[in-house]
Amino acid sequence: MTAGAPRCAALALGLLGTACLALGVVLLGALPIIVREEVIKNVRIQPDSSFFQLWKEIPVPFYFSVYIFEVLNPNEVLNGMKPAVRQRGPYVYREFRDKKNITFHKNYTVSFLEYRRFYFQPDMSNGTEEDYVVVPNILALGGAVMMEHYPPSVRVAISTAFSFFKQKGFMNRTVGEILWGYEDPLLKFLNTIKPGLVPFNDKFGLFVDFNNSHMGMFTVNTGVDDISKVQMVDNWNGLKKVSYWRSDQCNQINGTAGELWPPFITPSTPIEFYSADACRSMRLQYKDSGEFQGIPVYRYVTPKTLFANGTDYPPNEGFCPCRESGIQNVSSCRLNAPVFLSQPHFYNADPALLETVDGLHPSEQKHGLILELHPLTGSPLNVSVRLQLSLFIKRVPLIIQTQKINPVVLPMLWFEERGVIEGHIVDQFYTDLVLIPSVLGYLQYCAVALGSVLLIITIFLWLKSKKDIQAKALQALDPRNGEPRDPATASLLRKNSSLNNNIDN
Template identity: 60%
Template sequence: MWKDIPVPFYLSVHFFEVLNPKQVLRGEKPVLSQRGPYVYREYRVKTNITFHDNDTVSYLEYRQLFFQPHLSNGTEDEYIVVPNIMLMGAAVMVEKLPDLWKLLLSGALAGLKQEAFMNRTVGEIMWGYEDPLIDAINAIVPGLLPFKGKFGLFMDFNNSDSGLFTVNTGMNNISQVHMVDSWNGLKEVDYWRSSQCNMINGTAGEMWPPFMSPTSLQFYSPDACRSMTLVYEESGQFQGVPTFRFVAPKTLFANGTDYPPNEGFCPCMQSGIQNVSTCRLNAPMFISHPHFYNADPSLVDAVEGLHPSKEQHGLFLDVHPMTGIPMNCSIKLQLNLYIKHVSGIIQTGQIKPVVLPLLWFAESGSIEGSVLKQFYTNLVLLPSVLEYLQYILLGLSVPLLVSAALLMARRKRGAAQKSPRAPARATPSSETTP
């Protein structure tokens, strides 16, 4: 199961379309409409599997995504109005540069007919589109963008690996099985400002050590550039299999003011969003729960069209505690872009500073079919049968023991009755004549 995970995973992507781009440029509140989901079947394949002498194993896990029209609400050819991510991101990134650089960039943008918002297809936004703006930015501000050619939000997500994981096999200590030893050769990352935030904790997010306690679990997410801790919420069942449900605590994306241990993830803004610019090419990107669930209400109020709810936007993991294997899961994250008016970049108009949701996605999967049946039979049904059987055998043993005791008592009594009596001893009589 570790090598070839027998669980069908799906990636569901929801885009936020900006309905009033012209008004936003004049400083008005963005009005958003959720589009999708656009659903992809996700296949994961482990390669380069190498076992080491110190009870660890390293591997690369490749992901491939295939669009599922029958599960989607729309096609990849649909057009959506979203922020011009390259333009708006570059504008904030060059805000502190000399005015001359910003004027040159603004002039280049005008010559390329670049605007603050763009109308592109779902496929282009996901998997990349050719944009002369990339070459222009690289020419004017060398080193600002570490890539050339196409740009797409999920370009690095498909047909690629998530880094070289080295995890413990649990050979000598089962409580350490699946726990990450290193990622890309690193014991900790260097994205954040504190050693605690840079730590690589937990597993790779696929399985956990067995015999779990109802407390918390951790996993390292390369997509979020950090380790995440989920907390126990409740016990339940999935298709008859007992599970522990783990969910995200409210402190997961809290800022350093509300939750001091998160100070290392700053510079922070409101609670509920995490600045990931340091691991996303220094672009002003933030991650959060979908629809700013569990976030500062001001983030929801800054735009129209968001309706956060636990049922739709809360992430969860249902794990079988005896084996540490997830039975049902849905990991959800939202990608946001910080946009604002930047002096010298005329394309930014009078946009008021706002953390604008771009999209949110869910990676979901659940054990089903023959694997679920085998799981239920071996780990639920048979142990239950054996447990009942021991009581049945115990119940049967009581009359057997009683019968055996009665038989032994009867044999002893019969033996006593059959044994010969001793002859009476003669006593001298006073009437006997000597």
């Protein structure tokens, strides 16, 4: 090997090290920008964005599970005793959602109607739709509370009508009838004598209007002009706020439609959505960070203040008239029926509610809301919304169907709407948003590390080459006079001296 070979090798390594270091530094600065721009481009609501088809027809399987509270002692309840209930179910339905009437507007918003369809899943259910269950008769007991302050003559007439059409305080009906409706002779009579007198057709059921229906016209921001506003509700049915409640704060329509949220979420980002079923906006509380099938997520839960009464949480005063904390009176948006919304089994509610009904066992794991969001894109990967419907019943003078009922908020049912991203969708999500960015992230640090190592090796080789040349030169000197022994060595020393002077300069 010639004397210049080590120096040539050092020069080549130096150039390679510089290139690797430069690549790493460029990636360090450019990669976050590239990822951000890609997210912005794809989460906007536009026909050419990769999320558009997912937003239009959500491919994630949704399941609607219903648990009905069977009243075990209806006769005793009518005589003033504490109700005892037993949970039946779940009765599980596959829920399909798709958006129709999608209309883009010039102000960077888009309107749509989202339809829901439910199909019973016998293999996932604990029972069938033909199961008979004893439940409170909402028309009789709920109607009685609604008529409590009417003149005595009206209450007598109502009680007489109930008796004529055989309306009792409790009824034994099938799950299918309770949920999706049954023909009621009283409703049919009222609609015959005066169409439109009651806001029902001849059938009555808790979810009679759910199937093949939509939750109103939502208009949300597309994010084209401002990505921080994407998915945020601009108006619902043309309204900027509702009029169900007693304060502007409670009537506000905040957050998204509950499907997606804006990207680049931090733990301090407010997570809100407007629920047309609950007639209000709901804000969730950040719990912790974790992973869902290898994908980083933020976990959110319902705060204890969500359904707190105005005494325990003054901002909720607008939702009153209130009873105990943990239940919300939704009569103002449910035709004045004495219906209350809460978490299942009165979870996070005043313990006094549990003392009035036997058979309830609240649990965070079984009855708490679950929302796991991918913070980079604002996409929910695992969501489970759990809510309970209860009926306030009591004795109403002159309405004999209420007999001696003590006032009680009686749970009727609770339901869970759950969607979990799975299959090829979660695989693609993981590849595009976790694996590839992670590989590029490792690559940038590897490039910086490799470049630094190569430059260190270059310096080492350069110094070693210089030392080797000097050692050879010393060996070539004549010990008698210190002069080179031959002309070639002298020439080499002169070249080395000149090269070192140039480097030093």
